[in-house]
Amino acid sequence: MSARTLGAFTPNGKGRVALGGEPLVFHCNHYNYFLQSTLLLDPSLGMADVIRDAATAVVWNCLQAGGVSDRRQHAEAVFSELGFGVIDLSQLTERGGTVVTPSSHYGQALVVANEGKHFGEMQNLFDQGYAAAAAAYLFGLEAGAFSARGVSCMSTGAARGEISVERCATPRAIAPSPGMGPASAAVTPISVPSNIDEPAVLAALATLDFSGNEEGLIPRFGVILTRHFANFYNRISFEFVRRMAGSGMEDDARALLVEAGHRCAFNTFGGIMTSAEWDAVVKPQCKVTEDWVHGMVAVVNALGWGTWRVAKLDPATLTIAAHDDYESMGFLGMFGTSTQPVAYLLQGGVRGLMNLVYPGHISAGPKLDTAYYARVFESPECFTSSEVQSRAQGADCTHVTASR
Amino acid sequence: MSPRAVDEVYAERDERCLRGLATRVHFPARLEVTRLEAPLTALLGPVVRGTERLGEREVVRLIRQFVVEARLGERSGQLMLHHRACTTPESRKALEARVISLISAVLGEAAAA
Numbered sequence: 019m020s021a022r023t024l025g026a027f028t029p030n031g032k033g034r035v036a037l038g039g040e041p042l043v044f045h046c047n048h049y050n051y052f053l054q055s056t057l058l059l060d061p062s063l064g065m066a067d068v069i070r071d072a073a074t075a076v077v078w079n080c081l082q083a084g085g086v087s088d089r090r091q092h093a094e095a096v097f098s099e100l101g102f103g104v105i106d107l108s109q110l111t112e113r114g115g116t117v118v119t120p121s122s123h124y125g126q127a128l129v130v131a132n133e134g135k136h137f138g139e140m141q142n143l144f145d146q147g148y149a150a151a152a153a154a155y156l157f158g159l160e161a162g163a164f165s166a167r168g169v170s171c172m173s174t175g176a177a178r179g180e181i182s183v184e185r186c187a188t189p190r191a192i193a194p195s196p197g198m199g200p201a202s203a204a205v206t207p208i209s210v211p212s213n214i215d216e217p218a219v220l221a222a223l224a225t226l227d228f229s230g231n232e233e234g235l236i237p238r239f240g241v242i243l244t245r246h247f248a249n250f251y252n253r254i255s256f257e258f259v260r261r262m263a264g265s266g267m268e269d270d271a272r273a274l275l276v277e278a279g280h281r282c283a284f285n286t287f288g289g290i291m292t293s294a295e296w297d298a299v300v301k302p303q304c305k306v307t308e309d310w311v312h313g314m315v316a317v318v319n320a321l322g323w324g325t326w327r328v329a330k331l332d333p334a335t336l337t338i339a340a341h342d343d344y345e346s347m348g349f350l351g352m353f354g355t356s357t358q359p360v361a362y363l364l365q366g367g368v369r370g371l372m373n374l375v376y377p378g379h380i381s382a383g384p385k386l387d388t389a390y391y392a393r394v395f396e397s398p399e400c401f402t403s404s405e406v407q408s409r410a411q412g413a414d415c416t417h418v419t420a421s422r
Numbered sequence: 423m424s425p426r427a428v429d430e431v432y433a434e435r436d437e438r439c440l441r442g443l444a445t446r447v448h449f450p451a452r453l454e455v456t457r458l459e460a461p462l463t464a465l466l467g468p469v470v471r472g473t474e475r476l477g478e479r480e481v482v483r484l485i486r487q488f489v490v491e492a493r494l495g496e497r498s499g500q501l502m503l504h505h506r507a508c509t510t511p512e513s514r515k516a517l518e519a520r521v522i523s524l525i526s527a528v529l530g531e532a533a534a535a
Binding site: 227 | 436438439440441443444472474475476477478479481485487488491493496497502504506507508
């Protein structure tokens, strides 16, 4: 779309890309909807503030490191480029002001994911955190200098989003983002042969335009994408689990995060594997069923999630070795070594991939509707997954196995 | 325009994932998409034209800002309309009807030639 001044996108050579030092990952509106709905299920957890502050931390970090002279243009451009919508920061002063979002992923695309129904509560919490970070960045202040609250949101039926930004008497403490996190071991070469030419797939995808359109949205693969901040997802997911500790439902909380990844696979992987892009670039290389798994793994390696390698594949089992998986890297950067596996999205994604390819027969081009989801993804016969080795626990890379 | 040409052109709206924001317009694969670009450009008004390579295919993107992106050439016999989120369901349906009518007319002209 139009030329936007953004700062540089920096690949790390292991499947991750950073903007302003903040790693970015592609995720769709369905994942964003299900994840946020999960986190907000119990208002007593106070997750709305966590979501706002997680946004503020990553956005402030990203903008600060951008090295762009026109700060307002920069902050507005990053919002649109990454698929969050359009944000107007022109009314902000050092005391605060009103921020307007004429279009918004969280305001509009979550309604799409919610079967077209509006919400009772404003869903633009990310936008609010973004506005607070942008205000601090505009005036050269620390991340917690402003607080933001929603005034209106398109997710509840308003014509546009409005956010009230106020200068804090004392700057709030905002948990910092770890950026890319610690360095990790080199990525191993592809070891399980297939008919998929992964470098060719990555090269083809690299030519496609994944920037936000004039509405700041990214409709691709039959979903609405965001090129989001990995450490935003990490902070809100890990904090959700932490706040559930001692409730007796901590395992349920983890399972819900895995389910968010499972739904992500259904919508995003399913959308990709039925897309024109897949038909043109990957499908011609698919000679046997297993190639559909290898092909999707190749595409995943363009999403910023790290580098996936197929370690084992047969019709009943898939083991993925994930190098630099963004969840483990984020956990290590935020908290150090973990006592438990933390790659929830990865677990759901690997399970979902196998469900699509084998019981779901995605190669036959099924209609991906709710009946399909119930039949394939909620069947007792569907794949389950487990994280058998975790980078966050000190391993070189993360291993997830899906089996049935 | 022949009745047959009308029947062969129809819209398939994505009501699941995109809730009507994307529509695939089907037409006979014998109609080359290159024949559609000029009349579609005239129909949409001022557009930004771009191209994208998908494997062996070249996709033409016609973007009428804040209205629609039409993608030609992704698949044989199909045209994708990505409606912008700020449009209304009524305006999307009206645009789809105009596109169907246009393609049917082009198809009829091709048959008559």
